[in-house]
Amino acid sequence: MSRARPFPAAATLGILALSACTGPQSALDPAGEDAAEIAGLFWQMLAGAAVIWCLVLGGSVLASWRGRSLWQVATALKVILWAGAVFPTVVLAGLLIHGLRLMPGLRATESDLRIEVVGERFWWRVIYHRDGAPPVTSANEIRLPAGATVEFILSSPDVIHSFWIPPLGGKTDLIPGRTTRQVLRPTKPGVYRGACAEFCGASHALMALTAEVMTPDDFARWLQAEAGPAAVTAGPGPDAFLRHGCAACHTVRGTEANALVGPDLTHLGSRHTVGAGILANSPAAIARFVAHADTLKPEIRMPSYAMLPETELRLLADWLASLR
Amino acid sequence: MITWRQGLLGLVLLALAGLLLAWSGLIGIGAGSGHWKITDLVLHWAMEQSVETAALSVEEPPELDEPRQIRRAAGHFEASCAFCHGSPLRGRPPLSDRMTPPPPPLTQSAEIWSAAELFVIVQQGVKFTGMPAWIAPERADEVWAMVSFLRVLPGMDAATYRDLAFGTGPPSEADADPVLANCARCHGFDGGTDGGAFPMIGGLPEAYLRDTLQAFANGTRQSGIMRFAAAGLTPDAIARVSAHYASQRPPAAPPGEELTAGLLAHGEKIATEGIPEERVPACGRCHADRPGRNPAFPELDGQAAWYLEEQLHLFKAGARGGGPYARLMAKVVPGLTPEDIEAVAAYYASLPATPQAAATR
Numbered sequence: 001m002s003r004a005r006p007f008p009a010a011a012t013l014g015i016l017a018l019s020a021c022t023g024p025q026s027a028l029d030p031a032g033e034d035a036a037e038i039a040g041l042f043w044q045m046l047a048g049a050a051v052i053w054c055l056v057l058g059g060s061v062l063a064s065w066r067g068r069s070l071w072q073v074a075t076a077l078k079v080i081l082w083a084g085a086v087f088p089t090v091v092l093a094g095l096l097i098h099g100l101r102l103m104p105g106l107r108a109t110e111s112d113l114r115i116e117v118v119g120e121r122f123w124w125r126v127i128y129h130r131d132g133a134p135p136v137t138s139a140n141e142i143r144l145p146a147g148a149t150v151e152f153i154l155s156s157p158d159v160i161h162s163f164w165i166p167p168l169g170g171k172t173d174l175i176p177g178r179t180t181r182q183v184l185r186p187t188k189p190g191v192y193r194g195a196c197a198e199f200c201g202a203s204h205a206l207m208a209l210t211a212e213v214m215t216p217d218d219f220a221r222w223l224q225a226e227a228g229p230a231a232v233t234a235g236p237g238p239d240a241f242l243r244h245g246c247a248a249c250h251t252v253r254g255t256e257a258n259a260l261v262g263p264d265l266t267h268l269g270s271r272h273t274v275g276a277g278i279l280a281n282s283p284a285a286i287a288r289f290v291a292h293a294d295t296l297k298p299e300i301r302m303p304s305y306a307m308l309p310e311t312e313l314r315l316l317a318d319w320l321a322s323l324r
Numbered sequence: 325m326i327t328w329r330q331g332l333l334g335l336v337l338l339a340l341a342g343l344l345l346a347w348s349g350l351i352g353i354g355a356g357s358g359h360w361k362i363t364d365l366v367l368h369w370a371m372e373q374s375v376e377t378a379a380l381s382v383e384e385p386p387e388l389d390e391p392r393q394i395r396r397a398a399g400h401f402e403a404s405c406a407f408c409h410g411s412p413l414r415g416r417p418p419l420s421d422r423m424t425p426p427p428p429p430l431t432q433s434a435e436i437w438s439a440a441e442l443f444v445i446v447q448q449g450v451k452f453t454g455m456p457a458w459i460a461p462e463r464a465d466e467v468w469a470m471v472s473f474l475r476v477l478p479g480m481d482a483a484t485y486r487d488l489a490f491g492t493g494p495p496s497e498a499d500a501d502p503v504l505a506n507c508a509r510c511h512g513f514d515g516g517t518d519g520g521a522f523p524m525i526g527g528l529p530e531a532y533l534r535d536t537l538q539a540f541a542n543g544t545r546q547s548g549i550m551r552f553a554a555a556g557l558t559p560d561a562i563a564r565v566s567a568h569y570a571s572q573r574p575p576a577a578p579p580g581e582e583l584t585a586g587l588l589a590h591g592e593k594i595a596t597e598g599i600p601e602e603r604v605p606a607c608g609r610c611h612a613d614r615p616g617r618n619p620a621f622p623e624l625d626g627q628a629a630w631y632l633e634e635q636l637h638l639f640k641a642g643a644r645g646g647g648p649y650a651r652l653m654a655k656v657v658p659g660l661t662p663e664d665i666e667a668v669a670a671y672y673a674s675l676p677a678t679p680q681a682a683a684t685r
Contacts (some may be wrong), residue, residue, distance in 0.1 A: 123581065157601065248605030303655040
C-alpha cells in the first residue's frame with residue numbers, strides 16, 4: 001500500500017496534462033498530414049530535448065560531486081569544445097535541415113480545391129473557388145473534403161491576422177497588402193476549431209473558426225447546396241431583414257440583400273456557431289448576437305440592435321436560423 | 325525689524341480676521357449695489373486675460389458670417405439670450421441693470437472681441453456672472469453660428485431683427501398652437517430650410533421626428549439650440565408637432581455652391597453601393613424610400629447639404645446621439661473621408677425631396 005500511494009497521484013497529474021493533448025483544437029491530435037508532421041516533429045524534439053536535459057543535468061551533478069578531480073584541464077577543455085560547441089551545432093543543423101525538408105509540403109502547387117480566406121475584424125470571409133462555376137461565399141466556417149489537397153489563399157484588408165486550425169496544420173499570417181498561402185491535407189473527418197493566432201484588436205480572442213472535414217461525397221453535396229440560394233427568400237423574416245437595414249452590410253442570396261461589408265448569411269442556419277465561434281448556433285443565439293453584437297464582441301463593426309422590438313428580433317432570428 | 329515668525333503670524337491673523345468678517349454676515353452680497361470699482365476692474369481684467377488666452381487655440385471656420393449662419397442662430401438668441409442682453413426689438417430689459425455684473429447690451433461686443441474670443445465666451449460662459457456655457461459644447465458649429473449673429477447684431481434695426489428671429493413666413497392657422505408657432509420661427513410651418521439655413525424637417529417620418537425631439541429634450545442628441553427649444557415640451561406637444569411636420573411637403577433647399585458631376589457621381593456611388601473596401605454600407609439600404617422601411621430612419625433626399633455634412637462629421641466625432649436607432653450610424657461612418665462626406669451630402673441635397681413613402685405611414 002505504502003508504495004502504491006504516490007502512483008495514483010502521479011497518474012492523475014499525467015492524465016490531466018495529457019487531456020490537453022486531445023480535443024477539437026489540439027495540434028497534438030492531428031487530423032491532417034501537415035499537422036501530423038508538425039506533431040511528429042514536436043515529439044521528436046521533445047524526446048531529444050529530454051535526452052539532452054538528462055545529459056546536461058547528469059554532467060552538472062557529476063561535476064559538483066567530483067569537483068576538480070574529475071578531469072585534467074586539457075580533457076575538460078576538450079569536453080567543452082565537443083559537448084558545448086560541436087554537439088549543439090550538429091544537432092541544431094540537423095534540426096534545421098529536417099525542418100526545411102518539411103516545408104515544401106506547405107507550398108504544394110497542385111491542389112484539388114482553392115479556398116480564399118479574408119481576415120476581417122473579427123470574422124473570416126470564406127470563398128470556395130470552383131472550376132467552371134462561380135465561387136461560393138460563406139463565413140466563419142470551412143468545410144474540407146478528407147484526403148484532398150486544399151490550398152488557402154489568405155489576405156486581410158486592414159490588420160494582421162493569423163490563420164490556424166491546429167489539428168490540420170500550422171499557422172500562416174494574413175497580411176494587409178499581400179497574399180499568403182497555406183496548403184492543408186485533412187485526413188480524418190470531424191469537426192475542428194481554428195482561431196486567429198495574431199493579435200488583431202479587442203475581439204482577437206473571439207475570432208474563431210469551425211473547420212469540418214467531411215467525406216469527399218458529403219463535401220461535394222454540401223458545396224452544391226451551399227452554392228444555392230437561401231431556403232426562404234420571402235415573407236416576414238426577409239421583410240424584417242430589409243426593413244431594418246441588415247441588407248446594408250449582409251448578403252442573403254435569393255433576396256435583394258447583396259452587400260459585402262459583413263458576413264454572407266445565405267446559409268447561416270447550417271453553421272455550427274454564431275459570431276465567428278463565440279455562440280453555439282440557435283435562434284436564441286442569433287437574436288442575442290443581433291441585439292448585443294458590440295458587447296459580445298468589443299470593437300466589432302456590427303452595431304447592436306438592442307432597440308429592436310422583441311417581436312422583430314425573433315422574426316429575424318427565426319428566419320436566419322431556418323436558412324440551412 | 326519683523327522676523328519671519330512674526331510675519332507668518334500676521335498673515336494667519338489677517339486670514340482669521342477675514343473669515344471672522346464673513347462669518348459675522350456683515351458683507352452684503354446683494355446684487356443691486358454692484359461691485360466696488362476696484363473689484364470690477366480686477367475681475368474684468370482677469371476675464372479678458374482668460375478669454376484672450378483661450379482664444380489662441382481657436383480657429384475660425386470658413387463659413388463664418390454667412391447669412392444662413394446668422395439666420396440659424398437668431399431664433400435661439402431671441403429665445404435664450406435676449407432675456408438678459410436685450411435685443412433691437414425689446415431694447416434693454418429692466419432686469420439687466422439689477423444684475424451684478426450687468427449683462428452687456430452686445431451693441432459693441434463685436435468691436436471689443438474677436439470672433440475667436442466671442443466663440444470662447446459663448447461656448448464656455450463666464451464664471452461669477454450670469455453667463456452660462458453652451459448647453460452642448462461639442463457643437464462648435466452652433467456656437468459659430470451664434471458668433472456670426474453677434475457680429476452683425478450691433479446696429480441692427482428692429483425690423484431686420486424681427487425677420488431673423490421670427491422668420492418671414494406668412495401667418496397661418498397653426499399660429500393658434502403656441503408650441504408650433506415657436507418651432508415655426510425657424511422651421512416655418514412647412515418645415516422647410518428657409519433658404520438653406522435650417523435642415524428640412526417637413527415630410528420626414530413622424531416616428532423619426534418624435535424620436536429626435538425626445539432625444540433633443542433629454543440631451544441624448546447634442547444641441548445647444550434644440551435642447552433649449554425641446555426641453556420643456558410635453559409628450560403630447562412632441563407628438564402634435566411631429567405629426568404636423570411629417571404631413572408637410574416643403575420645397576427643396578436651394579442648391580449649394582458649384583457642384584461638379586464627379587462629386588455627385590461619387591456621392592451617388594456611396595449612397596447606392598457604399599464603399600465595400602472601406603466597410604461603408606450603402607446609405608440607401610436604410611434611408612431610401614421603400615415599402616416597409618423602418619420609419620425611424622429619415623429620408624435624406626433633398627436635405628440641406630451642410631446639415632448632412634455636419635451630422636456625418638458629428639457621428640464620426642461621437643457627438644451625434646439621437647433616437648434609439650442613431651447608434652447604428654456610429655458603425656457606418658468610420659470609413660468615410662471628408663471628401664466622401666462632402667460628396668454624399670451634395671448628392672442627397674441634389675435630389676428632389678421624395679413624397680413621403682406610403683409605407684412609413
